[in-house]
Amino acid sequence: MKSRFALPLLLALLVLAFLASLAFGELRLSFGQVIGALTGGSDELARTVVRDFRLPRALVGLAVGAALGSSGVVMQAFFRNPLASPGLLGVSSGGALGAVAVLAAGPFLGLAAHTLWALPLASVLGAFAATGAVLMLAQRGAGTERLLLSGVALNALLGAGTSFLLTTTIGHFEVNAQILFWLMGGLESRSWEHVWMGVPAILVGCLLLLPLGRPMDLLSLGEQSAQSLGVDVRRLRWKLIALSTILTALATAVAGVVGFVGLIVPHVLRLAFGPDHRRLLPYSMIGGAAFLLACDLVTRTFPLGLRLGVVTALIGGPFFLWLLRRPR
């Protein structure tokens, strides 16, 4: 596909998904009512629904999608493996375990009222621990098998930790339910607090990533060759792993574990528009945001109590299997 259509196309999809996020729900609004509610027109009810409930939810969804999409691109370039992604490598699970630990400890430590900032912090710590473990288990340039098996082992280990916390809090129904929320990911009842907690930092992270596209091109074709061509590989690697881990952790902190976004989105966009990271990075941010909002719309449209993480997994699981079967 011609890449000059990419940006308008992706932006149009994002605007559409964003407006649809504001319009659809229990109270069905027209796009006109949505625009009215945003600009101060429309009736009181529409304004409340859009401004207090749907707008923060959509903004969080947008930021989470952009964070996960770009983290996927970064991890794939970093590990020089198109199958790397925050979810498969266990970075998301690390972030989730951190968040769950805070949630589980909350009622015992009297943290409940102060968890707003403790949560993302613990999530970042957990994600960094997981990233460190992956770096030790699978050296850069490791084959797909080693990388994915390391991810499997790490996901199992971190999952066991999370399960342990889940069972220790079984008597505390509310805490238990909260933990389940993180594990299955979702944007329900995301408020302006969540927007402030995640969106500005994610925006900064994304902006810091954008200028790294060109050296990422070189890195993705080999660490030593990149260095020989004039890339400061050590510094670049450090920046990439820190930014992608923080972005994944922040996304997990505000929306729980949402898998496969970092795998599907960069893959589809790479197939469509090529591997140039100067384009792939912004495309994956926009595409990731649109994809996440669309998946969130699915959870709202089907009254089955589908969770966001379940929807992305339902799409991502089969997609991943298809990728593995595809000759490379």
Added chain:
Amino acid sequence: MSSALSASALAVSGRLEAVSLDLTPGELVALVGPNGAGKSTLIQALAGLLPAEGHVHWNGQLLSRIAMAERGRRLAWVGQEAHFEFAFPVHEVVAQGRYAWGDDLDGVEAALAELDLLDLADRPVTRLSGGERHRVGLARALATQAPIQLWDEPVAQLDVRHALEVMRLARRLVDGGSTVLVSLHDLRAAYRFDRVLVLDRGRLVGNGKPHEVLTAELIGEVFRVKATFVESLVPELPEP
């Protein structure tokens, strides 16, 4: 004569022992030795791609004092393996050679032509054969226009015509004042170089003109084969 690339007591634990050498501008140098002798390690250490003990100087300047981007302009390295995991078109991979120059496209077209890649320029690099991928790596190194070129077994996977063309290219670069160091296994080809370095178990055991260094005695000692000098069929490129 001034020095283009020099090493003193260059060592990498377990792989390279106190190698010292000095290459001058306009010199075509072959690096030979059995498998595992440390040829790739030496080349990577000279290129500053491996942590190593000892000192490396490029044009008389200590390597650790040269900024990363400047290194990309001064020395080009081509690795033995040419794996590309992402489907960049050939011309974009070659254009990466211009990274240290601010991504201008100066000389990219010429490098593609030089390595006979013009017909493959738009092909994803993942769909090429092993030999073709090696030519892409060489073209990228050529595009850097760096005056020091280190090529690790560049012709091992090439057919006879492309291998001869690469050797002719190396000679032309050297005639233009560059320094080219090439590791290879074909000892007969090494006789056409200005100088031969022989590496054995991490030690430099030979360093000089091919006929002086590559004696039947040394070849027997290092490679543990019996070498005889005979007249044989030698492929040449036709005159253009």
